[in-house]
Amino acid sequence: xxxxxxxxxxxxxxxxxxxxxxxxxxxxxxxxxxxxxxxxxxxxxxxxxxxxxxxxxxxxxxxxxxxxxxxxxxxxxxxxxxxxxxxxxxxxxxxxxxxxxxxxxxxxxxxxxxxxxxxxxxxxxxxxxxxxxxxxxxxxxxxxxxxxxxxxxxxxxxxxxxxxxxxxxxxxxxxxxxxxxxxxxxxxxxxxxxxxxxxxxxxxxxxxxxxxxxxxxxxxxxxxxxxxxxxxxxxxxxxxxxxxxxxxxxxxxxxxxxxxxxxxxxxxxxxxxxxxxxxxxxxxxxxx
Numbered sequence: 001x002x003x004x005x006x007x008x009x010x011x012x013x014x015x016x017x018x019x020x021x022x023x024x025x026x027x028x029x030x031x032x033x034x035x036x037x038x039x040x041x042x043x044x045x046x047x048x049x050x051x052x053x054x055x056x057x058x059x060x061x062x063x064x065x066x067x068x069x070x071x072x073x074x075x076x077x078x079x080x081x082x083x084x085x086x087x088x089x090x091x092x093x094x095x096x097x098x099x100x101x102x103x104x105x106x107x108x109x110x111x112x113x114x115x116x117x118x119x120x121x122x123x124x125x126x127x128x129x130x131x132x133x134x135x136x137x138x139x140x141x142x143x144x145x146x147x148x149x150x151x152x153x154x155x156x157x158x159x160x161x162x163x164x165x166x167x168x169x170x171x172x173x174x175x176x177x178x179x180x181x182x183x184x185x186x187x188x189x190x191x192x193x194x195x196x197x198x199x200x201x202x203x204x205x206x207x208x209x210x211x212x213x214x215x216x217x218x219x220x221x222x223x224x225x226x227x228x229x230x231x232x233x234x235x236x237x238x239x240x241x242x243x244x245x246x247x248x249x250x251x252x253x254x255x256x257x258x259x260x261x262x263x264x265x266x267x268x269x270x271x272x273x274x275x276x277x278x279x280x281x282x283x284x285x286x287x288x
Contacts, residue, residue, distance in 0.1 A: 008112050009039040012060040014046040014075050016067030019091050025102055026066055032106065036113055046074050058082045062265065068092020073240050076142045080262040085119060087265040096184045096276060099266060108267045120266045122181050123200050123221060124258035127239055131251050139239040142262060143182030145255055147227050147247065148174025148207060150234030155210055157230040162223050174207035177225050177255045184277065192216045197273060221257045228252035
C-alpha cells in the first residue's frame with residue numbers, strides 16, 4: 001500500500017518500565033532505525049519528564065511505544081496534542097492499539113522510509129470534572145472515562161443526561177463513557193458492543209446495573225454526556241485506567257468530542273482489527 005505518507009526522521013521509543021525485555025528491544029530498534037537513515041532516535045521510560053517535554057514541543061515525528069495497550073494509551077495522550085503519530089510494538093498481553101510484535105517489527109519498519117503505510121485517525125473525548133461551578137480537572141480520553149464505586153462494595157446512584165436531557169438514573173457499580181477505540185477495553189469486559197475504531201460515536205455502558213437500564217447506548221459524536229453522582233457512598237472517576245479521583249455527592253463529569261484526534265501508523269489492511277479481535281478472543285494475543 002504505497003500512500004506517500006510523511007517522512008519520519010526523528011523517533012522517540014517509549015518503553016514500559018516494568019517489562020524486562022523492552023530495553024533490549026528498544027536498543028535493537030534504535031540501531032535498526034539509525035542504520036536506515038533516521039536523524040535522531042531516543043529510548044526512554046514513558047514516564048521520563050524530559051522526553052515528555054520534548055514531545056510537547058513537537059521535537060519528534062513519530063512515537064513508538066513498546067509495551068501493552070496501556071503504554072500505547074499513554075503515548076497517544078502525549079502525541080495527540082502535538083500532532084505526533086503513534087506506532088506501537090506489542091510486548092504485553094493485549095494489542096488492539098499495537099501494529100507489530102517483537103518477532104515481526106523488522107519486517108514492517110523499513111516501510112516507514114518508503115511511504116508504504118497509512119495513517120488511521122481515531123477520535124478522542126474530552127472529560128471535565130465539576131463540583132458546583134468549579135472545574136476541578138480536564139482530560140483527553142483515548143479509551144473511556146469511568147465513574148464507579150470506590151473501595152466499598154456498594155452500588156452507587158448515577159444520573160446520566162445527554163445534551164441536557166435526562167437519560168437514566170442508574171443504580172450500578174459504575175458507568176462507562178467510551179470512544180470506539182475504548183469499545184474493546186473495559187466496555188467489552190462488561191458486555192458492551194464492539195465498534196470499529198474508525199467510527200465516530202460515543203458509547204455509554206453501565207457496569208453491573210441493579211434494576212436499572214442495563215443496555216449500552218450508542219450516541220453520535222455531537223452528543224454531550226453528563227454523569228452526576230447522587231450517592232453518599234464513595235465514588236471514583238478514572239480516565240483510561242489511570243489512578244482514580246474521588247468524587248463527592250453532586251459532583252459531575254461532562255464528556256464531549258475532543259477537537260484533537262490521534263493518528264496510528266498502520267501497515268496492515270483494515271481487516272487487521274477484526275483479526276486481532278478474533279485471535280484475542282481465542283487466546284490472549286496473536287500479534288508478533
